[in-house]
Amino acid sequence: MPAKKKKGIQTVVFENPPVLTSWASIVGPKEGEGPWGGDFDWILEDYMFGEDTWEKAENKMLRETVKLALSKNNLEPDDAEILLAGDLLNQVISSNFAARELGMPFLGLYGACSTVAEALLTGAMLIDGGFCERIVAATCSHHHTAERQFRFPTEQGTQPTPSTQWTVTGAGAIVLEFLGVGPRITSATIGRVIDMKQNDMTDMGSAMAPAAADTIKAHFHDLDIPSDYYDLVVTGDLAKVGMAILERLLVREGLTPKPNYSDCGVLIFDESQGVNSGGSGCGCAACMLCGPLLKKMVKGEINKLLLVATGALMSPTASYQGETIPGIAHAVAIENY
């Protein structure tokens, strides 16, 4: 049996591309007021979701998104064989507690905001490899839990800099199957950790852009496809500052990102919403994918999508010790055919 992925090649191509048979998104009030509000399944009225802490609200959001995605196919959690999930909170508690309630065999991931792609590509390999027929890939983030863990408690009202991003309150879950009808994952590129020595905790876009460039370059190189192959190449959460850097890095590599390139962190909010550089968080790419982007694929407005979810592997402890902020990006190609 020849391996599908050789030394020096970061991209895997699926022989029987796994199918995204259903998906769901739940977002917070601010995301619901944004330009894509009508494309999400459920817009929360507040940040507590009936719980007594923000962390418990985040956990509930993830759990309910998984159940909602399954229910669209008339499935229960028991009907899926593995849950692949991760989130931004220490010890990925939103995912652990969601897995506890759901009772599904669980593989916990940590890829910061790249998690939706890490979960999808790992799940796709498990399905195409013949180990299971149906998995759920899921992730989430919550504005208030992430801000207080990584930066400042939101109640403190710290003035953000123009390069800061607004952590998205949102969750996305995808049911991925061996058989079924829907867009398919045709290939995926596993990212490397790239660190250009950025150390500003208020500028994650600059920390992640070089990793996005590295993964996009590897993807097009490994598959030997033209840079306009996809209808849309969309990064996870570089936001305005990071997106501008990525565009310049891609041009330097001979790839022409425009006009088919955008970023979920730029798309998810309107400039009038006071989010500075744009959106961020595991939920940013996840709910844009599980809301507007897959909706456009079903309508045929997008037929070839490359989702490049980006993660800033930022740690307050490491930053206090003088470390810089490494980035990672994983890419998943989703195609109608």
Next chain:
Amino acid sequence: MPAKKKKGIQTVVFENPPVLTSWASIVGPKEGEGPWGGDFDWILEDYMFGEDTWEKAENKMLRETVKLALSKNNLEPDDAEILLAGDLLNQVISSNFAARELGMPFLGLYGACSTVAEALLTGAMLIDGGFCERIVAATCSHHHTAERQFRFPTEQGTQPTPSTQWTVTGAGAIVLEFLGVGPRITSATIGRVIDMKQNDMTDMGSAMAPAAADTIKAHFHDLDIPSDYYDLVVTGDLAKVGMAILERLLVREGLTPKPNYSDCGVLIFDESQGVNSGGSGCGCAACMLCGPLLKKMVKGEINKLLLVATGALMSPTASYQGETIPGIAHAVAIENY
């Protein structure tokens, strides 16, 4: 193509069992003074490993263990296609920074102390699924970084209770390949998150034992093999308190653990070393596997090993909010043949 894993079945069986072709372990001074000191590759002289913080020492330990495991096969990091790693620190920083230095395509995992099994079983599926020929599975923990993150700074000299465990300073890395000579991963069981409402942050063994029982039961049930099939069933880090609970839970399930059952947390230290219930941490199962256990397999003293790495998905934030401590356990069957 029929899936190898069906609804309700948590265990995958490998068609071409991936081979553990080399491995390495690095441990701290205390582990080196324990009963298996002669079986580890490298015993550190102190907890700093030439770095200026414990966290940086932990990151270096993981990185050097990966390089050491590869070097035994005359391989460089570039020769392996994916690094699967995770650790106990927030944002899995030891793994992220090790992946940065190693430059390998990287999938970050979080399974607390179950990580060595999560990495091995995921890597085995990627290899047997035909996606790569060689991966590295690795994890680590450090006594001082874990204690201060999860409980108290060690300088504070807090008096431990008898149920506490001593977080192992150690790292283990395994090179897993499609082809080669060595013990093979024949099957694996993906765990579920189990929570019996234990909430004592000083008693991780009790929190993890029910998850270990659940996974062991699923493993023997799914494969329909007798409970004495393995020469050794070894859990990750239940230590004395958790091991006693697991033995009773297994008997209740009709499985007879003795005389072929032990626990890495019980084995790794001698009672005279003042570790209370025993060892714990991602490094506990990892360096026992990559030290004495695989050495015994090579000598033929063990031919069939079931490693059940156990993780307490404990979060200080969740505990402060009144949450209990969920556990998870993943099992990997390693056999000579």
